[in-house]
Amino acid sequence: MVRLVVASSQARDRLLHAAVQHALDQGIVDLSLREIAAAIGTSHRMLIYHFGSREGLVVAVVREVERRERERLGTAPLSVADARRRWDHLVDPSLRAQERLFFEIYAHALLGRPGTEGFLDEAVEGWVSPVRALLIDAGIDEDGAEGLARLGLAVTRGLLLDLLATGDTAGTTRAFDLFTRLLDLPSGHDLGHE
Amino acid sequence: MVRLVVASSQARDRLLHAAVQHALDQGIVDLSLREIAAAIGTSHRMLIYHFGSREGLVVAVVREVERRERERLGTAPLSVADARRRWDHLVDPSLRAQERLFFEIYAHALLGRPGTEGFLDEAVEGWVSPVRALLIDAGIDEDGAEGLARLGLAVTRGLLLDLLATGDTAGTTRAFDLFTRLLDLPSGHDLGHE
């Protein structure tokens, strides 16, 4: 029987897990099915079998990276006061590979490459939305919450790019601390637009 | 005569310019020599002839992008008060392609791909260094200047990633304005670390 829709299975899950692990180390964009297959101990035939095509594999890996990203969002402490704790979590060396892969897929998606459809839609909004809601709960007006959430996301991603390039945990953390100190404003300071 | 070192020439410059232009639209990482050659009206043979190899072409394109990046740094107004003017320059739609290509190369370099050697070294330090010097001139202490320069770079790149993904010029600009407002501190506020 021809598989029209690629179903899930234990074997597929195992391969996907291994493929993501390999993507974390080596990237995904410019690797061939054979390179990936050899690295994770299978044949390129099996990747086609379980994921339908190369693009199907890329889609599956991208979704898995998105899923882990959301998971990280869900479990990380989200209160404003915990910003520094969130940053400390991000700089953990065990997350470097995942962050690097995230930026690789991000750049790939910016060029409109196949397999990344929908990635950009969630890349910003998926983070801004919950943080904004939290800030509104904390009593910040809507415009201010939107801007602050977006700014916080930008600071985090910008400093992660810095960290990935330089490896300078201490320096980027000092910059992050500076940001949190800037946020520690005299009460009543208006965060909204003009 | 066999060209051991690929020399510069008018023909090479013309091809490089066209190749960069094409990279701005289509990226560079996963394009073949033939695709690039066809798009810019030459043969893949000529790209090999003038750049030695595919990697040589990538190196040349990456260097050209770096050069333009430095040029932008050199000509942009750099005083702290001009931060907003710099941002307005960055969001100009004509720069989107260049920024996208910058992030593509950045991600490529993070994976240690050939042709990007040295890119990361300058990606952060090349911007932080002059800005830090400027801030020190403006009377900010050394530690504070380092952190502020790094934070400013992170905000800029993080919001550019947002802008490239969402196309939301107004929203990212509001977030940037929020950042500059946070910087507008009561005089004497200490920017240095604890």
Place this chain on the structure above:
DNA sequence: TGGTACACGTACCACCTGGTACATGAAGGA
């Protein structure tokens, strides 16, 4: 006029690419 360096095209090479055809063997249900 002859020589030389450059710029370029055509044809080719071995190798790699994603994808397919087909066989096989194991597991499990009737």
Place this chain on the structure above:
DNA sequence: TCCTTCATGTACCAGGTGGTACGTGTACCA
């Protein structure tokens, strides 16, 4: 026991890959 489904391997395919061999026209210079 037979039949089906799943998982897998081997062999193959057409087409694309970076790179090379070789020839050629042109411009300049002695």
